[in-house]
Amino acid sequence: MEPIYSSILAMFPKINTYLMAGALVFARMIGFFRFCPIFNRKDFPTLVKIPFALIITVFIVPFLSPEKVFTECDSFMLSLLLNVVVGAMIGYMAQLITIAIDSGAEMINMQMGLSSATALDPTTSAQVSILTKMVSLMGILIFINLGGIFWLFKALLRSFEIFPMYASHIPLAQLIRMDLLIKMSSNTLYMGLQIASPILLATLGQDIILGVISRTAPQVNVFQLSFLFKPVLGAAIMVWILPMLMNIIEEYFLSFANII
Numbered sequence: 001m002e003p004i005y006s007s008i009l010a011m012f013p014k015i016n017t018y019l020m021a022g023a024l025v026f027a028r029m030i031g032f033f034r035f036c037p038i039f040n041r042k043d044f045p046t047l048v049k050i051p052f053a054l055i056i057t058v059f060i061v062p063f064l065s066p067e068k069v070f071t072e073c074d075s076f077m078l079s080l081l082l083n084v085v086v087g088a089m090i091g092y093m094a095q096l097i098t099i100a101i102d103s104g105a106e107m108i109n110m111q112m113g114l115s116s117a118t119a120l121d122p123t124t125s126a127q128v129s130i131l132t133k134m135v136s137l138m139g140i141l142i143f144i145n146l147g148g149i150f151w152l153f154k155a156l157l158r159s160f161e162i163f164p165m166y167a168s169h170i171p172l173a174q175l176i177r178m179d180l181l182i183k184m185s186s187n188t189l190y191m192g193l194q195i196a197s198p199i200l201l202a203t204l205g206q207d208i209i210l211g212v213i214s215r216t217a218p219q220v221n222v223f224q225l226s227f228l229f230k231p232v233l234g235a236a237i238m239v240w241i242l243p244m245l246m247n248i249i250e251e252y253f254l255s256f257a258n259i260i
Contacts, residue, residue: 020076022061024165027080028156029053031087036152037098038140040091056153064160079166086163090155096184097256098139101249103188104195105135111196111203112234135195142249151256184256191252198241199234206233 033039033049109129193200210226 022057024079024083025060026057028083028087031084032091035088035091036094090159100188100191101139102136103192105132107192107196108199111199112231143253146253198237202237
């Protein structure tokens with residue numbers, strides 16, 4: 001093997017440099033795929049993720065000037081670990097954007113009384129409601145349609161300018177803006193309420209009406225009527241507001257187009 005390796009080095013003198021750079025970029029890609037939306041789903045098989053990350057690594061490495069790796073890399077294992085962490089941080093911040101859609105779907109699900117209508121989600125190995133799953137998939141499709149995958153890889157490429165692959169410390173102040181992180185975290189509740197507000201108001205009005213009926217006609221079993229009316233009313237309102245809901249989700253995603 002040594003003669004073969006020596007002959008390869010003679011033919012390609014920079015092969016060690018490019019292999020080391022490729023390993024660092026691949027580590028960042030693995031951390032990124034672990035947390036970012038779309039790619040972190042279990043219905044995206046690992047046997048597809050790894051070759052896809054490897055192909056992207058092959059295309060990215062030549063544009064990153066990997067000749068600096070040997071001159072500035074203090075510890076290869078440390079750089080490898082830091083690249084995984086940076087990729088995971090970028091993926092997690094992107095995941096915060098889509099979590100807001102799921103929180104709104106959960107609020108709608110609870111108000112409609114469909115919490116017991118659950119099914120096993122193979123992507124998370126957990127019991128999720130059917131309505132939550134539907135709204136979550138709709139949000140992912142809108143995200144893809146608006147060019148969300150392009151935004152994700154744009155953010156990943158931008159991270160190599162802020163945190164080079166051979167760096168030995170993470171510049172958190174430049175990589176993560178705390179005001180932006182707080183805004184994205186607070187949007188999880190704000191956007192969820194904005195999505196679920198029509199259902200919340202309708203069910204609140206229904207509860208008031210049923211409360212009045214309960215006081216005026218105590219013999220009416222209002223408790224059982226609520227189980228009948230809430231899903232029907234909620235489904236009717238969902239069908240009515242669905243086009244508006246899609247526009248709200250699109251505007252929410254587009255507001256982060258120049259950030260992530």
